[in-house]
Amino acid sequence: MASQPVDSVFLEDATWERVDKATGGAAASCFQCGVCTAICPWGLVKEETISIRKIVRQAQLGLPGWSDGLWLCTTCLWCESRCPHEVDITKASLGLRRLAWKERQVPPGLPTLLWNIYFDGNAWGRPPSERPLWAKGMAVKEFAPGDEILLYVGDDAAYDRRVQKVARALVSLLEAAGVTFGTLGEREPSSGDPVRSVGHEEYLAEMIDANARLFQEAGVKTMVTISPHCYDMFANRYPNLSGGFRPLHYSQYLLELIENGRLKFEKKLPLKVTYHDPCYLSRRNDICDEPRQVLRSIPGLELLEMERSRQDTLCCGGGGGRMWMETAGGERFSDLRMREAAETGAEVVVTCCPHCLSCLEASLSVVAESKLRVMDLAEVAHLALQGRTATSDVASRRP
Numbered sequence: 001m002a003s004q005p006v007d008s009v010f011l012e013d014a015t016w017e018r019v020d021k022a023t024g025g026a027a028a029s030c031f032q033c034g035v036c037t038a039i040c041p042w043g044l045v046k047e048e049t050i051s052i053r054k055i056v057r058q059a060q061l062g063l064p065g066w067s068d069g070l071w072l073c074t075t076c077l078w079c080e081s082r083c084p085h086e087v088d089i090t091k092a093s094l095g096l097r098r099l100a101w102k103e104r105q106v107p108p109g110l111p112t113l114l115w116n117i118y119f120d121g122n123a124w125g126r127p128p129s130e131r132p133l134w135a136k137g138m139a140v141k142e143f144a145p146g147d148e149i150l151l152y153v154g155d156d157a158a159y160d161r162r163v164q165k166v167a168r169a170l171v172s173l174l175e176a177a178g179v180t181f182g183t184l185g186e187r188e189p190s191s192g193d194p195v196r197s198v199g200h201e202e203y204l205a206e207m208i209d210a211n212a213r214l215f216q217e218a219g220v221k222t223m224v225t226i227s228p229h230c231y232d233m234f235a236n237r238y239p240n241l242s243g244g245f246r247p248l249h250y251s252q253y254l255l256e257l258i259e260n261g262r263l264k265f266e267k268k269l270p271l272k273v274t275y276h277d278p279c280y281l282s283r284r285n286d287i288c289d290e291p292r293q294v295l296r297s298i299p300g301l302e303l304l305e306m307e308r309s310r311q312d313t314l315c316c317g318g319g320g321g322r323m324w325m326e327t328a329g330g331e332r333f334s335d336l337r338m339r340e341a342a343e344t345g346a347e348v349v350v351t352c353c354p355h356c357l358s359c360l361e362a363s364l365s366v367v368a369e370s371k372l373r374v375m376d377l378a379e380v381a382h383l384a385l386q387g388r389t390a391t392s393d394v395a396s397r398r399p
Contacts, residue, residue, distance in 0.1 A: 015062040023095030026088040027056045036079035036089055041315050042072055045331045052079070052089055059096055067105040070096055074322050074333075075197060076279040076315035093320075097199025110198050113324050118203075123194045123324070124159040132185045134164040138171055143182030145219030149174075149253070151181050152225045152234070155190055156354035162361070163354045167226060169382035170250055176385055177262040181224075189214060191230040196237065197321040204237075212240040222246045224253045226378075228280035228287075228353045229319070235285065249281060251291040251352050251377055258297050267387030268300030273380065274346035275303065276337060276360065277313035278353035286311070291352055291377050298384040304344040306337075314340070318355030334363040342367040352377040 020028055032053045043049035050072050058066035073093045080089040100106055116125035132140070134157060143150045151174070157167040174181055192207040215223070221244055225231040234247035241247075248256075257263035273295060281287040288310040295303050308314045317333035338360060341349040349372060351357055360374045375383075 012062070016060045018099065019056065019060045019096070022099040023092045026092040026095060027060075029085060029087050030056055030092070031085050031087075032057075033084060035082055035084060036087075039082055040079055041074075041076065041333055042331075044336060045333065052093060055096065056092065059099065067096065067100040067103075070100060071107050071321070071325060073320050074279075074315050074317055075320035077283040078279075078315065081283055081311065094196065094199045094201070098201050101200055106198075107325055109324060110321070113194060113198065113321075114200060114203065117190050117195060117207075121188075122155040122159060122190055124155055126159050128186045131158045131188060132183070134158055134167050135171065135183075138168065139175075140171060141182045142185055143218060143220070147180045147182050149179065149181045149222045149224045149248075150215075150218070150220045151183050152191070152223050152230060153183055153188060154225060154227045154230045154354070155194075156358075157226045158188070160354065160358070163226070163357065166354070166357070166376040166378050169376070169378040170226065172382050173254065173257075173263060173378060173385065177257045179257070179262070184214075184218065187214070191225075191227075191233040192237070193227075193229040193233050194321065194324070196233070197229075197319065198324075208238055209240070212238055215241060215245070220245065222248065224248050224250050226250055226354065228278045228285070229355065232280045232284055249285075249287060249290075249352070251281070251294060252287065254294050254378075254381065255290045258294065263385075265298045265381070265384045267384070269298050269380075269384040269387075270300045271348060271380075272302045272304060272346045273348045273350045274306055274341050274344045275309070276306070276316070276341065276349055276351040276356055277310055278351060278356050279313060279315050279319055280353065282313050283311050291350075294377060294381060295350065298381070301380075301384070304346050306340045306344055308340065316351075316353075316356040316359040318359045323355055323358070332359070332363055334359040335366045338363045338367050338372065342370045342372050347371060348373045348375050348380070350375055350377055350380055 030053055037049055037051045040049040050069050055066060055070050075090050083089060113123055117123055120126060121128050153167055156163045189211045192204050195204045195207060223234060228249055231247055231249040275292060277288060295301055314337050315333050317327060349360060357376055
């Protein structure tokens with residue numbers, strides 16, 4: 001009897017079925033057309049892009065190393081938005097990550113991320129007692145049921161010194177509009193986005209249940225988030241927060257305040273800006289006009305558009321857990337994005353996502369010859385509210 005070739009693989013039903021179960025059937029609808037592989041933004045910076053169809057087949061066959069390329073995915077939704085068969089690629093990708101956890105094929109550092117959230121309630125591994133320190137010197141109170149909104153600060157704005165400035169700017173805008181608001185202070189939980197992005201669904205389900213109870217007991221009706229990732233979680237991943245619960249990204253809420261006449265910019269801000277759409281606002285939640293309308297409400301400000309904008313935006317590279325993984329030099333999407341921003345002739349590239357802010361600022365060196373700066377939408381609006389000259393203030397915002 002002839003021996004079996006060493007490179008052959010036996011197809012086992014149990015091995016195939018484990019992928020179908022982990023992905024909730026999402027992988028089964030893939031027709032192997034390759035559109036996702038062809039348009040993945042990793043192809044702009046690497047010779048070989050992510051091949052989700054290849055990863056799916058390798059996992060279905062149980063081949064060694066099947067998860068190697070899986071952790072590059074930023075869940076930017078670009079592939080999914082162009083899939084001719086409307087495959088839920090994100091669901092398949094995160095489901096495969098869930099399987100990778102079970103098979104202990106996880107990059108170093110990610111278990112620490114989950115332990116940080118488990119023990120300290122945040123992705124930064126910092127004590128909950130430090131969570132309210134971003135508001136030191138400001139009159140930010142504990143949320144009460146009679147407040148108009150709960151300001152959900154999020155891990156980045158609570159612990160990252162750069163993003164803390166965004167939170168402080170937003171608070172100043174809310175105060176100027178006469179909004180009654182509060183935060184949960186030390187009790188504020190992680191939204192669960194980091195846990196979801198790395199595919200640990202079991203732990204995520206526990207977090208969602210606990211967080212939903214906390215918000216309901218606190219009497220939260222309208223929640224305003226700083227991060228689009230947190231907004232996406234509360235708007236789309238919390239089935240037990242329906243009915244009267246209303247989550248908003250802060251760009252949406254600022255526009256409401258402007259349209260209701262509560263927030264006004266009366267002094268000119270002569271500034272040329274270009275706006276970078278975060279994936280989790282634009283492609284995932286179709287929030288493109290609101291940030292632009294806030295910018296256009298500022299007298300003297302000129303908005304210049306990049307070629308790739310709105311739902312066609314280029315990912316910054318920070319989603320899908322990539323903020324907690326290393327990206328090799330020369331392989332940052334944000335490097336390309338900063339070059340595109342510089343080509344518009346803008347003085348400032350504006351965004352409204354902590355991940356985008358961090359990634360874009362980290363890529364400022366690629367446009368060192370220009371005077372381009374990176375600011376958050378809340379910071380630009382606060383600058384306009386103060387009526388300060390753009391040149392001196394913006395110049396101080398380059399690291």
